[in-house]
Amino acid sequence: MENKHILKLLKQTAKLMELFGENDFKIKSYNSAIYNLEKADVRLADLDQSALEKLDGVGKSIAASIAEIIETGSLKQLTDYQNKTPEGVMEMMKLSGFGPKKIKLIWEDLGIDNLTDLIEACKQDKIAALKGFGAKSQDKMLESAKFLISRRGFVHYREAEKIAEALIEHLQELTDKNFVSTTGAVRRKMEVIKPIELLVGAKEKSKIKSSLEKSANYEVNEKLSGPYKLKLREKETKAEIDIYFTPEENFANELYRTTANPQHLVHQTDKGESLYKLLKQENFKSEEAIFKAADLPFIAPELREGLWEFEMAKEGNMPKLIETDDLKGILHNHSTYSDGANTLERMATYCKELGYEYLGISDHSKTAAYANGLQEFRVKQQHEEIDELNKKLAPFKIFKGIESDILNDGSLDYADDVLASFDFVVASIHAQLNMDEKTATERLIKAISNPFTTMLGHPTGRLLLQREAYPINHYAVIDACAEYNVIIEINAHPWRLDLDWRYVKYAIDKGVMISINPDAHETKGYHDMYYGVCVGRKAGLTAKETFNALSQKEVEAHFNKKKEAALQLIKS
Structure with missing residues (x-):
């Protein structure tokens, strides 16, 4: 527990x-x-x-x-x-920015107990007329309600993977374990999933169907099931699950077909036929055999989106994608100095126990009062403790960092002399998220241009399935990071996964280093690094392009060089 x-x-x-x-x-x-x-x-x-x-x-x-x-x-x-x-009121409780008292008022005064009726009430200005609301609150509520409806049935990848693994374990007891696999968006490691898809190589599904109907964990939807498909719902999370069935001899073909985005399958091989058509010609024994027949190197499931994987494959040698074992340190983490659950020493010792060479501690800065952000005198206290711990834990090293709030005008919330006391600075937006694209982009670029900014944290502020990202011009922000030598993080927390993988590829192409950071607020958070690796792999990220795949000495040299350049700049 x-x-x-x-x-x-x-x-x-x-x-x-x-x-x-x-x-x-x-x-x-x-x-x-x-x-x-x-x-x-x-x-x-x-x-x-x-x-x-x-x-x-x-x-x-x-x-x-x-x-x-x-x-x-x-x-x-x-x-x-x-x-x-009511179930609808429970869903209304998830509206971003609105607490229980607001929901109670809407429920009791207007008799609204579901998102559909809430949206209609917003359109009729009934919400704005309630005490404590107004037009702006109504607009925000309408936007949030639409967002929740659009995400119904989706689950985070972390949750989807757990559900899939548990179901696979169950299915492998009923059939040949070599012919059971995740497929679709789960196998491609998408950030949010609907439905969770599995493939089973079996001649008949009656035994499996009967077992699942008896299970306390799943509900079988008879209406949406058929001869080659079972439609389920996981009872606790309400996650939708599709199980597809195919003969064992066709398993490799179906696994490849159901895994890939349709855009991947329409790719024309050198023989002038699509990959989809190739699958019609014979039953292959493995996915490797399919790629060999298409004169292509093996393309990892994560990359099969029909975007840039074939460009990577042109030379016949796909890049070696980043692995968790490539990572040598963990940056962007919080301790009890701000809003973390574990002490600085415990965060460091556990990081060392996991086999990493270094830890970057970056507690919240002074503006983040809600997160017990560090005033200047507490920064000094933390640095003194880090110095002592570094003597004790050597050769393991704690780098002195801070997650400095990006203020409304794009400035950071410490003076230059304080910023200069850190080894590295993660610049992030935490407040005033209701921005248009121009405002958000300019705010980020101003922070990126600060000579002490080492790294840009969770660039869009999104919380998957909970809160929309604020809109930004990703290309302009990434270009600015390239210009000012600023690293961009993939925030590996399963609710963030920000920078989005769709833009990580552009950052790689622009020569911007990527740091996979867990934003850990407790020691267990370190294990979220895996989800950041999944994001990186989808973009074709390799160890060479990953900042925290560098050794402790290489990271320290980068931090020192960046700081020296900043000090020279403010002196001139």
Whole structure:
């Protein structure tokens, strides 16, 4: 039982308590406890109720709730709230920028309990007329509601992969494990997935269908299923799943066909026929055999989008795509100095235990008060601790970084002398996200042009399936990074994956180095590096173009050179 799961249930409970107008003191107690528990460097599942009560901000009631979750995996109080909340209202609770009190007002005053009716109410200016709203809030709500509807049924790649792996394990018990695989968008490692697709080589599907119908984890949709397909829904996440069936002798052909984007399959081979037509000619034993017949080098599943993979294959030698083992360090991470869950020392020692050479700590800067951002005197304290830890952990090294907020005018939120005290500076936007493309692009380019900016963090601010990216001119931003020698991160958090892979290729072509960063707020966050690698691979990223595939000495040399150039520039 992970802390994250426990806190997720407590947060949901607190929000629904607010939705139903529970006592304000009780709600504040819940939120205060959650805030403290997010920073607690302890595994909650290892504690009994008595020990839980001794944690900061956790009284008997909340400790009992945590103990119940640990014991049963659920919380009756939350279940009771959920049972009396319409499904549509639960979906409305996901509207970005609107808390439970706002949703309660709409639900009670207008009787609106679903997104479709909410959109219609926005169009009729009924939302703007409510107390505490107005035209701007209404426009924002309309945009957010449309966004949520457009993303219905989608799940993040991380979730899709977990669901697929569990289902594959189940299917392999029922048929030949060599003829079960993910396919479609999951196998291409797209950032969000709908539906999750699997391929099974089996002559008949009755045994599999019967097993899945008996399972407590899935619902079989009979209407949308057929002789060669089963349509399921995973009960907990509501994720849609399609299982395709094909004879074993045709498995390789179907795996290749169902994996690829249609744009990939229409590619004309040297023989003047499409790859799709090639698949019609014979049953190949493997995907490698298909590429050999097409006189092409093997193209990894992630690249089969019909975009740039054939250009890469022209020379007959595809680049060796980045692997997690190529990465030598982890940059852009947070500790308890700001809003992280683990101490600086624990973040460093765990990074070292994973076999990395270096850690870049980049806690939030002073403008991010909501994240306990570092005032100048706390920057000095952190740097002193880093110096001590570097002596203790050598040859492993902690680089002194900061995630400096990009202010509205594009400036960073420290003076030059403070910025000069860091080894590297990640510049990111966290506030005032409601911008048009021109404003957002100019704001980013101004920050990129700051001589102390080493790296651009999550360039579009998107939260997949939750919040739209603010619009930017990607090409202008990437060109500016090339001009000012600024690295761009692929933020590997599964809800961000930003820079988008569709633009990583342009950055590579412009000679901009890419850093795969987890934006880790706890030690477990380091493992998100895998998802950043998936993004990089989709763009054809290699170790040579990846900044944190460099050695500790190479990274240190780059940071020193960048800082020396900045100091020279401000002196002149």
